[in-house]
Amino acid sequence: IHFILLFSRQGKLRLQKWYTTLPDKEKKKIIREIVQIILSRHQKTSSFVDWKDLKLVYKRYASLYFCCAIEDQDNELLTLEVVHRYVELLDRYFGNVCELDIIFNFEKAYFILDEFIIGGEVQETSKKTAVKAIEDSDMLQETVEEYMNKPAF
């Protein structure tokens, strides 16, 4: 996977994870371009778009679009499963996750993603293990600052 983008129906970015090195300007340009392409796609079309030398795999969950850019030899159907798994992880952690959760806890969304994917490849295939790792890490935070009621920051 080269990069992952999450954005709303209005095109607002909610998360961006890049696994390749690109200048900031380039990233912004790419985001604009891709958001436009995907938002203009008809509902009945497939979830795959050929873009430059990559393939974009996207899926809409409620009001959020999840988009991954994969290489030619990667399996598109499996990438859909990867996206779905990430949503499941978020759901398990937040409990019935919605877009607002991701907006207000964006750093957690990143942490969860980092427990699932490193360097563009999946690192953990068990839902239980991944979520437990996050929760344990959160515990560590708890010892430094009070967690739940008083957010760390």
Add this chain to the structure above:
Amino acid sequence: MPAPIRLRELIRTIRTARTQAEEREMIQKECAAIRSSFREEDNTYRCRNVAKLLYMHMLGYPAHFGQLECLKLIASQKFTDKRIGYLGAMLLLDERQDVHLLMTNCIKNDLNHSTQYVQGLALCTLGCMGSSEMCRDLAGEVEKLLKTSNSYLRKKAALCAVHVIRKVPELMEMFLPATKNLLNEKNHGVLHTSVVLLTEMCERSPDMLAHFRKVGLVPQLVRILKNLIMSGYSPEHDVSGISDPFLQVRILRLLRILGRNDDDSSEAMNDILAQVATNTETSKNVGNAILYETVLTIMDIKSESGLRVLAINILGRFLLNNDKNIRYVALTSLLKTVQTDHNAVQRHRSTIVDCLKDLDVSIKRRAMELSFALVNGNNVRGMMKELLYFLDSCEPEFKADCASGIFLAAEKYAPSKRWHIDTIMRVLTTAGSYVRDDAVPNLIQLITNSVEMHAYTVQRLYKAILGDYSQQPLVQVASWCIGEYGDLLVSGQCEEEEPIQVTEDEVLDILESVLISNMSASVTRGYALTAIMKLSTRFTCTVNRIKKVVSIYGSSIDVELQQRAVEYNALFKKYDHMRPALLERMPVMEKVTTNGPTEIVQTNGETEPAVLETKPPPSGLQPANQANDLLDLLGGSDITPVIPTAPTSKPASAGGELLDLLGDLNLTGSPVSAPAPQIAQPPFLLDGLTSQPLFNDIAAGIPSITAYNKNGLKIDFTFERSNTNPSVTVITIQASNSTELDMTDFVFQAAVPKTFQLQLLSPSSSVIPAFNSGTITQVIKVLNPQKQQLRMRIKLTYNHKGSAMQDLAEVNNFPPQSWQ
């Protein structure tokens, strides 16, 4: 200074902003506060401030002043700080800033931290954005962690190693020893990441690949895969009833790389592939993802044919699936396999053709490409119907490719000339403006060659542009045809369909409208003008009108038109006696190859075969130059400087080479070569084409050979290739006798290698007169479906000087164009 506001507060506040300007204001205020807080070196709230900064960064605002702060956070002892610090590093820093190198030491320390989650953070960051320098420095640490028993760290170390290898491929070797035990793990996370690591290594280095094949990686993977499939329900890794599909797919992918071009490995995995292919549930996407990967693997390794058929059938089933994604994936894979497993894919042809009607653009494109790959002699009529219909209704971005594809397919598989011409007409009328430029000369060539269809063709083209002359390629072809065959049009000679009544004036009307119209491109006008000119010899009553038109354009602003008009004018005035000969009907040109770009090979023994051969036949400008060459001939000194363009342009249209050649002859001589003798010559050259052996080859297009020359008996072979069947070569033999006595009872026999088929037609006679005063001609048809090198053994028997003569010879000097 009051405590900086909390992150959530900030987010909430910013979201209340109603305009972009309001938001910007809030952000700027907060940034200022954060900046001053950073300056104060406030440890307590640094974390909070950086988090806020990251949020603002995501909204698109600059946040580079927080980079150093991230580093400070990473160096802190508090876990919360580290967490945000590393996140910030991954978001704000990248290789191109020197700042990132400062991280290296921190990461190194954290990789050896006592808390595994801190180690995890470090590994993750290194694995996502580590630069080559960082990777080089820290590879050793990563390698150490790759051998740890802690599966949480081991899996992360594996992916980190992948990243290191991607950045610094030379370091691959150092991870090799650690890979030995990787697959003995039970932990799926470690298994998965290990397979990814092994895949990366095998893909990058053939040595690694060979090594892993040797150490029995394939059986190990097969075992793991088998366990996954056979084992019972495992809630932890289950997705819709399938056990750890992510791992399954990765293993299949690694198997693909191991089995590629390797018989042993491929054999070892045949069973498991068959098992996966038949047992996987296909009701959900996840099952199909696994099947897809399986199919890709089967097609790529050296699998047995039964397995391959199984794979294609799976793809066929995919095509019928309601899910668009699956159809898309199936079409993509079929496209990859259609070359190698053509017959199997043919079975699914009708489904593929149905996909042409899909709404999704990507699916349509793939279906179109696949359809073209599947057209063959048997299905061409049906397929063309579908494809023409598709051409009609598809998006503009497809039309050019579709038109080109139809032309190619029609050329290869046309069942009859009439069908071929009809198809071309259809394409020109539906997508005329999208047809590629090089199609025009090709079409003209094709039309010239279909001699019996000339009347029909010109009639249809005429009707087509009557209504609408905006599509340039169509108009160009039509103009050319009308110019050539206008007489047929006017005389109403069409056999194929109801002949229409057209007068010469009406024909000239349409050509003139093309000339005048704003829609016509300069090239098209050139065609039209030349056509009008040609009609001056074919039409009888309207010559004056033609003269008038031509003279008008003598003062055209368009330089090209003006030049032509002036030259044509000159033809009328000074060289009127030349006009009929010069504007004669084009002779039939044989194409040598029927696939791809046409290459017309001219050899003439002497003059510049190389020049003609190497020039590619591109745009429709060629006929323009052909007219120029013509007039070049008439003497450069009379006509205002005509740029000698002959050697640099090579018309692909029929007859073009002819005149090119003549133009060449003119120009290769001294430029001052007296016009007078030249003027006398052209009719001779043109008329004498068929009798002069020197020019014989031009008509054929393939160099002729002397197959046998002994005892006064000489046998020449001349070649022609069939337009409709590229495997057929027609050889005409000419036997001549240079002795003083006739050769009688001459019998020619020939034998060819097994892969060929030979058909000998009857000879013109059995007597070869002496002193080369006459020849026997005989036609041989050779069928060469496998396009092998042509060889022939010939046996000659005849009576000469009272005795019976017999000879055997082998002919090996067939030119490549005769059999390729």
